[in-house]
Amino acid sequence: MIKYNKKQVLVTGGAGFLGSHLCERLLKEGHIVICADNLFTGSKENIHHLMDDHNFEFLRHDITLPLFVEVDEIYNLACPASPIHYQFDPVQTTKTSVHGSINMLGLAKRIKAKIFQASTSEVYGDPEVHPQEESYWGRVNPIGVRACYDEGKRCAETLFFDYNRQHNVNIKVARIFNTYGPRMNAHDGRVVSNFIVQALTNEPITMYGEGEQTRSFCYVDDLIEGFIRLMNTEDEFTGPMNLGNENELTIGELAKTIIDLTGSRSKIIKHPLPQDDPTQRKPNISLARKKINWEASIQLKDGLIKTIDYFEMKLK
Ligand code: NAD
Numbered sequence: 001m002i003k004y005n006k007k008q009v010l011v012t013g014g015a016g017f018l019g020s021h022l023c024e025r026l027l028k029e030g031h032i033v034i035c036a037d038n039l040f041t042g043s044k045e046n047i048h049h050l051m052d053d054h055n056f057e058f059l060r061h062d063i064t065l066p067l068f069v070e071v072d073e074i075y076n077l078a079c080p081a082s083p084i085h086y087q088f089d090p091v092q093t094t095k096t097s098v099h100g101s102i103n104m105l106g107l108a109k110r111i112k113a114k115i116f117q118a119s120t121s122e123v124y125g126d127p128e129v130h131p132q133e134e135s136y137w138g139r140v141n142p143i144g145v146r147a148c149y150d151e152g153k154r155c156a157e158t159l160f161f162d163y164n165r166q167h168n169v170n171i172k173v174a175r176i177f178n179t180y181g182p183r184m185n186a187h188d189g190r191v192v193s194n195f196i197v198q199a200l201t202n203e204p205i206t207m208y209g210e211g212e213q214t215r216s217f218c219y220v221d222d223l224i225e226g227f228i229r230l231m232n233t234e235d236e237f238t239g240p241m242n243l244g245n246e247n248e249l250t251i252g253e254l255a256k257t258i259i260d261l262t263g264s265r266s267k268i269i270k271h272p273l274p275q276d277d278p279t280q281r282k283p284n285i286s287l288a289r290k291k292i293n294w295e296a297s298i299q300l301k302d303g304l305i306k307t308i309d310y311f312e313m314k315l316k
């Protein structure tokens with residue numbers, strides 16, 4: 001693991017799935033971590049094991065409101081990420097991306113901190129370009145049910161680049177593709193957690209549509225390594241940078257793999273495909289390879305086994 005100088009780091013959304021892994025990694029590197037989270041989809045359980053660390057501090061805070069702390073770096077991860085959660089209160093989702101980004105960028109500007117944005121492959125919408133590279137502008141339905149998330153994240157990117165051009169804020173924008181692993185919320189409806197929980201409980205596997213839509217799943221440890229490397233690029237480098245696993249598979253294949261790995265008796269049951277569900281998604285990670293010498297290294301089966309172990313323990 002590369003060692004960096006000790007820093008004070010703010011992680012918004014730090015009690016969520018990705019945020020809790022990031023806090024853990026930053027603490028392991030010896031940094032002081034402030035985790036700000038309103039616990040909408042995250043939980044104290046995710047960061048319970050960090051609470052006794054004197055370098056860790058938890059703040060219950062909603063980033064749509066201003067925050068004043070002194071830090072060297074900000075990782076802005078706060079935002080519900082699963083369709084059922086971000087569609088639960090879509091106006092709040094847009095506010096979190098837009099008002100939240102303005103607050104965090106304003107903070108970064110004032111205290112001259114470097115700021116990382118957890119953007120998403122959803123900025124590409126239902127893409128006509130495959131695999132997706134950073135130069136592609138995307139195909140998002142601006143008035144659909146996913147728009148609160150997709151357009152919110154697109155506007156957040158706009159704000160990041162305008163704060164960079166207008167106020168010289170040091171920004172790092174990552175476009176994250178589907179990521180999975182321990183501490184995913186079991187009830188947030190994302191496909192990996194849904195299928196694993198269903199398989200472990202021998203309940204029907206809820207496959208949406210014909211299961212022919214594709215995704216490329218990245219294990220969380222690989223992704224967090226990418227975050228750290230991107231944050232440590234030279235000041236002039238802003239991204240956006242795709243971070244994800246190139247291994248593309250259909251949702252039907254994912255269902256079968258999870259049934260095999262769990263030895264489940266579950267049957268696959270088809271459900272209607274949700275509105276605007278992207279038909280294919282795979283990152284082009286040439287930029288990450290070239291700039292930060294990064295690619296995902298954990299094989300899908302290995303990552304799924306670790307995730308299955310986690311959910312098995314949770315379900316006990
Ligand atoms: P998550 O839902 O587990 O974590 C999000 C965290 O943000 C939660 O702890 C939640 O309580 C917190 N939060 C939400 N709104 C907030 C607000 N207004 N103020 C403060 N905290 C708030 O999701 P995740 O998978 O860990 O995603 C983290 C980030 O990464 C999100 O910004 C998401 O858009 C992005 N992302 C994730 C994926 C993925 O596959 N996991 C893919 C693309 C992008």
Ligand code: UDP
Nearest residue numbers: 083189190191192194206207208213251277
């Ligand atoms: N999906 C599915 N069954 C589920 C949950 C999701 O077939 O129980 C599908 C969903 O329609 C999508 C893919 O799996 O095509 C990934 O869904 P997820 O919500 O995990 O992520 P996103 O759609 O944001 O990529």
